[in-house]
Amino acid sequence: MRSDLIKKGIERTPNRAMLRAVGFNDEDFLKPIIGVANGYSNLTPCNIGLNDLAEKAMEALRAANTMPQVFGTITVSDGISMGTEGMKYSLVSREVIADSIETVCNAQAMDGLIAIGGCDKNMPGAMIAMARMNIPSIFVYGGTSKPGNLHGKDLTIVSAFEAVGQHSAGKATEAEVREIECHACPGVGSCGGMFTANTMSSAIEAMGMSLMYSSTMAAEDLEKGESTAKSAEVLAHAVQDQILPRQLLTRKAFENAIAVVMAVGGSTNAVLHLLAIAHSADVPLTIDDFEDIRTRVPVICDLKPSGKYVITDLHKAGGIPQVMKILLAHGVLHGDALTITGKTIEQALADIPAEPRSDQDVIRPWNKPLYAQGHLAILKGNLATEGAVAKISGVKNPKITGPARVFDSEEACLEAVLAGHIKAGDVLVIRFEGPKGGPGMREMLAPTSAIIGAGLGDSVGLITDGRFSGGTYGMVVGHVAPEAAVGGTIAFVKEGDSVTIDAEQRLLQLNISDQELEQRRSAWRSPAPRYSRGALVKYARLVSSSSLGAVTDLSTNEQKSH
Numbered sequence: 105m106r107s108d109l110i111k112k113g114i115e116r117t118p119n120r121a122m123l124r125a126v127g128f129n130d131e132d133f134l135k136p137i138i139g140v141a142n143g144y145s146n147l148t149p150c151n152i153g154l155n156d157l158a159e160k161a162m163e164a165l166r167a168a169n170t171m172p173q174v175f176g177t178i179t180v181s182d183g184i185s186m187g188t189e190g191m192k193y194s195l196v197s198r199e200v201i202a203d204s205i206e207t208v209c210n211a212q213a214m215d216g217l218i219a220i221g222g223c224d225k226n227m228p229g230a231m232i233a234m235a236r237m238n239i240p241s242i243f244v245y246g247g248t249s250k251p252g253n254l255h256g257k258d259l260t261i262v263s264a265f266e267a268v269g270q271h272s273a274g275k276a277t278e279a280e281v282r283e284i285e286c287h288a289c290p291g292v293g294s295c296g297g298m299f300t301a302n303t304m305s306s307a308i309e310a311m312g313m314s315l316m317y318s319s320t321m322a323a324e325d326l327e328k329g330e331s332t333a334k335s336a337e338v339l340a341h342a343v344q345d346q347i348l349p350r351q352l353l354t355r356k357a358f359e360n361a362i363a364v365v366m367a368v369g370g371s372t373n374a375v376l377h378l379l380a381i382a383h384s385a386d387v388p389l390t391i392d393d394f395e396d397i398r399t400r401v402p403v404i405c406d407l408k409p410s411g412k413y414v415i416t417d418l419h420k421a422g423g424i425p426q427v428m429k430i431l432l433a434h435g436v437l438h439g440d441a442l443t444i445t446g447k448t449i450e451q452a453l454a455d456i457p458a459e460p461r462s463d464q465d466v467i468r469p470w471n472k473p474l475y476a477q478g479h480l481a482i483l484k485g486n487l488a489t490e491g492a493v494a495k496i497s498g499v500k501n502p503k504i505t506g507p508a509r510v511f512d513s514e515e516a517c518l519e520a521v522l523a524g525h526i527k528a529g530d531v532l533v534i535r536f537e538g539p540k541g542g543p544g545m546r547e548m549l550a551p552t553s554a555i556i557g558a559g560l561g562d563s564v565g566l567i568t569d570g571r572f573s574g575g576t577y578g579m580v581v582g583h584v585a586p587e588a589a590v591g592g593t594i595a596f597v598k599e600g601d602s603v604t605i606d607a608e609q610r611l612l613q614l615n616i617s618d619q620e621l622e623q624r625r626s627a628w629r630s631p632a633p634r635y636s637r638g639a640l641v642k643y644a645r646l647v648s649s650s651s652l653g654a655v656t657d658l659s660t661n662e663q664k665s666h
Contacts, residue, residue, distance in 0.1 A: 105343075106213045106239065107137040132171050136215035136343045140165070140174040141205050141230060143221040143246070148181035150222035150294040150301065153323050154246045157220050157332045161244065164333040165218070168340035173212065177204045179223045182547065183261050183295060186573065187518065192544030194225060195571070196643045198380070199656045201229025206236050214239060216343040218336055222246030222294050222323070224574075227304040228377035231313065234349045235384035240342040241349050242444050243314045244335050245305040247323030248415040249293030259288045261295045262409050262573075265549055269557015272522040276557075293323030297408030299574030302415045303370035304377060309424045310364040311357040312443030313349070316452055320419035338445055347446060353385040356438035360428075360449065362394055363436050366401040366478030367427050368418070369411060371574030372493045372582055375480060379653030391482055391491040391651050395610065398478030401436050403497055404468045410497045410577040411474070413466045421466040425456050433458035434470050483581055485613040486621065487567065487593050487603070490585035490651035492612050494605070495572065499579050502607035504565040505615070506531045510599045513537065514548055514570065521554040528563035531603040535594045536631065537570030538587025539654040543635070543644035549573035552580055565605045567612065569594055569650070581605055581612055585651040589630065596624040 144155040165172040219230035234241040252259035270276035294301035305319035382389035431437040439450030460467040479497035511517040569587035586592030602615035
């Protein structure tokens, strides 16, 4: 084991002396040392309950004859920073989380890792680190929040954002908006729809890196603590049996994750994060693979933001294992993929029925889906030669051609929407919000929610080189690559240009001649960087295109080839 360098030899006496100071005794040096990456923070409801879970994990790890060593890793709340300059740090935090976990585990020669996280970037950050280090690892999700409720209607954080748009359109009073604000987030846990956190927890369960059913448990329920303790026990066995992340994170595992994301109607951010995790695991995965799997997998879960139910409803209906069993029964899931328990997916799902229960309609039967094909479409065209991601579930008009309304920041677009300057048929273009241009690739939940709240969700299109929250829906296209800051076509769009979004043809097109496009490209000059110091400058210097997952550790050869 890796920590043998601490356990053996007189030359390791100083190392052991340091460990004695934190509670090790002679027999403890013979045990595996397990890192407990604890994302606890009281700055967001997503992570406020994680310290209790870390304690349960360490108790179970000690009982399993291992030595847990806990360390903290950061989190930022997307919901709190949304619509502000601070949102630029959200995607940056994914890399900080991955780097910090890698740094501690490698520096201290950990034999295994249990990572406990809640908010959106905790999960892909931890998974990137696990794939890099390739030591036995398991992820524990802090759990979803229970829905808020007002006048008999379930609420989530997105309800609050949409209420702002309703107010600007004269459809809600200030008092009504405040009432929604006070009821939207009732307690501990990550945002309660199939938004990014719950999408990624579901994907990790599908890849076998967390326990079955754990991805949809409520943060406040007792079973979450019980599942955490069980996760620690499973990890101890994985250390003993040397079940490694790269044995689990295979091409088949990523295809399983994509299939589940499509089936549950998950967040567009899953494309970005799964590409990044695959990069760290050295698994060949491209943006086009999502489109290929989309055509074979229907959307069978009726979940918010565009659907009816929240994640606690999905859990009661059978959770991700039920979804996976349906997919397995219809040949779109790899049953021979391995899980952290040592069982295959097929073995883990053996006792689950191939059809969902008839007393619920959260999970639909295969032959009665919400949509016949997956909801995350990859669009290409002269506006996105590397690709862009559209979430097409719940979209009444899958094609729109209209005049471009061009904004060089999220704030400028939001101001125009709230002021009533946007009309049906417009195509909003928000640029210089990409990984390098932002920097940080902010999520556009504020303007998209304002559009929905104003009643324009079915008649206005929006494209951006930034991202979207998992709570976004409507005719919106994100991750446009190449981004504006590096001279992508989105940088050359002018106010009033004709732009086409066609989800059926997977087309994103600026309707000008090739000659005119080349003239604009020749005349274009890259803008000055928005920042001169700090984390955002380092991030902008290192980060790749969103079409590659916006990773920050491309090899020299990868940089040259892209």
